[in-house]
Amino acid sequence: MGIPRTLMLWLLWTALTVPIGLVVLAVVVYGGNRSFLLIGKTTSGHHQIELACDACHTSLFGGREVLHDACVNCHGAELRAANDTHPKSKFTDPRNADRVAILDARNCVTCHQEHRPRITRAMGVTLPDDLCFNCHQEIASERPSHRGLAFTSCASAGCHNFHDNRALYEDFLNKHAGQPAQLESQRVALADFLRSRDNAIRVARPLGPADADAPASHAGDAAILADWAADAHAGAGINCTGCHTGKAEPERWIAAPRIASCGNCHANEVRTFTEGKHGMRLREGLMATREGPFGLFTASTLAQMTPAEARLPMKRDAAHNSLGCGSCHSAHRYDTTFARAEACAGCHDDPHTKAYFASPHYTLFKREAAGLAPRGTGVSCATCHMPTTEVRASDGSRSAYATHNQNDNLRPNEKMVRSVCANCHGLQFALDALADPKLIADNFNGLSSVHVESIEWAQRRLRERSNRRAQGAPQ
Amino acid sequence: MSSNVIKLGTAALLLGTLAAIPVARAQWFGGKDAKAVPVQDVTDMLHAVMAADRAVYTQRVVNRLQNEEKVITADEHFGDKKALPLPAQMFRFGAEKVAESTTKFSYSLLSLWPVNRQNAPRTAMEKEGLKFVAENSGKNFYGEETLGGKKYFTAVYADVAVSPACVSCHNGHPDSPRTDFKLKDVMGGVVIRVPTN
Numbered sequence: 001m002g003i004p005r006t007l008m009l010w011l012l013w014t015a016l017t018v019p020i021g022l023v024v025l026a027v028v029v030y031g032g033n034r035s036f037l038l039i040g041k042t043t044s045g046h047h048q049i050e051l052a053c054d055a056c057h058t059s060l061f062g063g064r065e066v067l068h069d070a071c072v073n074c075h076g077a078e079l080r081a082a083n084d085t086h087p088k089s090k091f092t093d094p095r096n097a098d099r100v101a102i103l104d105a106r107n108c109v110t111c112h113q114e115h116r117p118r119i120t121r122a123m124g125v126t127l128p129d130d131l132c133f134n135c136h137q138e139i140a141s142e143r144p145s146h147r148g149l150a151f152t153s154c155a156s157a158g159c160h161n162f163h164d165n166r167a168l169y170e171d172f173l174n175k176h177a178g179q180p181a182q183l184e185s186q187r188v189a190l191a192d193f194l195r196s197r198d199n200a201i202r203v204a205r206p207l208g209p210a211d212a213d214a215p216a217s218h219a220g221d222a223a224i225l226a227d228w229a230a231d232a233h234a235g236a237g238i239n240c241t242g243c244h245t246g247k248a249e250p251e252r253w254i255a256a257p258r259i260a261s262c263g264n265c266h267a268n269e270v271r272t273f274t275e276g277k278h279g280m281r282l283r284e285g286l287m288a289t290r291e292g293p294f295g296l297f298t299a300s301t302l303a304q305m306t307p308a309e310a311r312l313p314m315k316r317d318a319a320h321n322s323l324g325c326g327s328c329h330s331a332h333r334y335d336t337t338f339a340r341a342e343a344c345a346g347c348h349d350d351p352h353t354k355a356y357f358a359s360p361h362y363t364l365f366k367r368e369a370a371g372l373a374p375r376g377t378g379v380s381c382a383t384c385h386m387p388t389t390e391v392r393a394s395d396g397s398r399s400a401y402a403t404h405n406q407n408d409n410l411r412p413n414e415k416m417v418r419s420v421c422a423n424c425h426g427l428q429f430a431l432d433a434l435a436d437p438k439l440i441a442d443n444f445n446g447l448s449s450v451h452v453e454s455i456e457w458a459q460r461r462l463r464e465r466s467n468r469r470a471q472g473a474p475q
Numbered sequence: 476m477s478s479n480v481i482k483l484g485t486a487a488l489l490l491g492t493l494a495a496i497p498v499a500r501a502q503w504f505g506g507k508d509a510k511a512v513p514v515q516d517v518t519d520m521l522h523a524v525m526a527a528d529r530a531v532y533t534q535r536v537v538n539r540l541q542n543e544e545k546v547i548t549a550d551e552h553f554g555d556k557k558a559l560p561l562p563a564q565m566f567r568f569g570a571e572k573v574a575e576s577t578t579k580f581s582y583s584l585l586s587l588w589p590v591n592r593q594n595a596p597r598t599a600m601e602k603e604g605l606k607f608v609a610e611n612s613g614k615n616f617y618g619e620e621t622l623g624g625k626k627y628f629t630a631v632y633a634d635v636a637v638s639p640a641c642v643s644c645h646n647g648h649p650d651s652p653r654t655d656f657k658l659k660d661v662m663g664g665v666v667i668r669v670p671t672n
Contacts, residue, residue, distance in 0.1 A: 083554070087571065088575075089570075089571035089574040089575060090571075092574050092578070092581070093570075093574065093581055093583060094581060094622045094623065094625065094627055094668050094670075095583060095597050095598055095601065095622065095666075095668075096597075097622040097623025097624075097625070098597075098622075098623070100623065101623060142592060169552070171551070171552055172552075172555070462649070465649040465650070466649065469649065469654070472654075
């Protein structure tokens with residue numbers, strides 16, 4: 001008597017399913033080629049790290065709250081710095097329970113779902129454009145200027161943002177009303193905090209080629225030594241072993257120092273680099289694979305981003321460049337003038353980048369680079385996309401660094417107003433320019449064809465309130 | 476007979492022991508039932524702390540530095556204007572911090588005449604409570620309400636203009652619906668909620 005056919009089929013099913021299930025589970029937990037697990041195209045903000053699933057899915061059993069915590073883990077500081085207009089605490093108050101029932105704004109993933117390409121709009125928003133309607137239906141009765149406006153227009157350029165309204169709140173608009181397009185002083189004032197080439201840290205006796213302390217087997221060629229000797233590092237007394245050896249004992253030569261070496265001295269720059277699209281794969285804790293049982297999996301970090309994997313147009317011959325500190329700063333000649341514009345154009349091949357080299361901003365940058373104009377008056381790619389950021393210590397002392405998170409003030413683009421545009425331009429001029437997609441593509445070569453009315457509306461409301469108050473009428 | 480007495484005695488001892496367990500537990504281990512503080516006392520105590528801190532900040536910081544010594548102003552956009560946070564903002568920042576750390580209670584500062592319309596009463600109990608404390612000097616309002624399927628004990632306490640800074644700011648603010656506040660007037664109310672299920 002043989003084994004019944006049904007039992008045979010069950011055994012066969014089990015024999016196939018269990019190993020396959022275990023393999024899938026191992027890939028989920030420990031890593032490997034996880035691309036088959038992607039349930040939909042990821043957003044442009046996260047595709048770089050899409051195979052490090054546990055960057056967001058920090059628990060196998062987590063729900064919305066777990067995902068929310070992962071969002072806050074990376075984006076929380078940025079939201080706090082932006083004086084988030086809609087913080088979670090606003091919605092955990094029971095008095096807003098009816099609003100939360102309609103739109104659960106306590107969790108990031110209510111508005112920002114990943115892997116949903118068909119419904120994903122700008123800035124990874126996956127709710128319809130009119131989401132403001134859910135809580136602000138009464139706005140037309142409170143603000144006559146808003147009567148007849150569609151709820152799909154709330155987040156129009158120059159009007160409102162859900163999180164960051166630092167350059168759009170009413171008092172700010174009123175305070176900066178009537179500013180000229182070109183301010184009297186046009187320079188990035190914080191540039192004074194950054195060390196210039198002439199003002200670099202210097203030791204009493206700068207190092208020269210003869211002082212290089214690399215072991216003979218790694219002495220390098222004369223060109224490398226010459227580059228290093230002419231650079232700020234040698235001037236500041238940083239010898240070869242300063243970067244080419246780690247903290248481990250015994251001292252071991254590192255042929256190609258990675259980002260952590262740079263971070264030993266340039267902590268803010270490295271931290272912000274790993275927060276942006278160029279370097280987010282290098283963020284601490286992000287792993288391609290984790291150590292697994294029986295030595296089947298070994299821990300490995302994500303490979304550095306390459307232009308080939310970018311979603312913006314990139315130059316073909318730069319496709320396989322690997323993005324680390326040395327991509328823009330080169331290995332031994334840390335030429336920041338090159339890094340601020342030419343380096344970007346080495347990879348980026350979109351209309352905005354190409355148009356830069358025919359723009360008034362570039363003309364100013366060339367003048368500054370040639371020493372014909374004061375420091376901070378030139379406008380490079382980095383001036384806008386990696387602006388100088390002020391740090392204020394608890395003792396009141398001030399310092400600054402160039403943020404290396406190129407995405408920090410990019411979307412929505414009004415975030416750029418205060419950190420960048422306001423150094424040189426009036427608020428109206430800046431809002432109009434940032435609202436004109438064609439002008440942006442032309443890299444601000446010309447004038448905006450869009451006029452944002454926010455400042456006029458704020459001014460009108462200010463006048464109306466003053467008049468009513470003068471007449472003793474209720475507001 | 477004697478065995479029956481023993482059985483009855485054993486049963487009585489057992490029952491007595493069982494009956495004594497909750498009392499003993501409460502006495503020895505601090506059981507909830509015997510020592511629970513009535514929820515109204517809890518909200519009263521919370522409010523006493525809130526009101527004290529709020530009055531101290533308003534009188535000894537804002538009113539002194541802004542109105543009396545005129546060394547610094549208090550402003551809604553205190554970051555941009557290098558000013559002090561308004562007393563109402565200080566209160567709300569505290570409420571937000573509490574909301575980040577516990578769900579055992581929540582509180583808010585509301586008014587029938589809010590400068591920011593988001594701080595007008597929204598629930599029926601908020602409306603009733605704010606009206607009550609505005610019309611009944613020195614009295615608090617207590618009630619129960621259900622919000623989002625959860626029951627809450629809700630207490631409303633009058634928020635009184637404790638210093639000239641309160642009056643001058645609210646009467647002079649372009650968004651204030653009232654311009655005739657006087658010192659000691661009820662300007663709004665503190666609403667404290669404790670979930671009860």
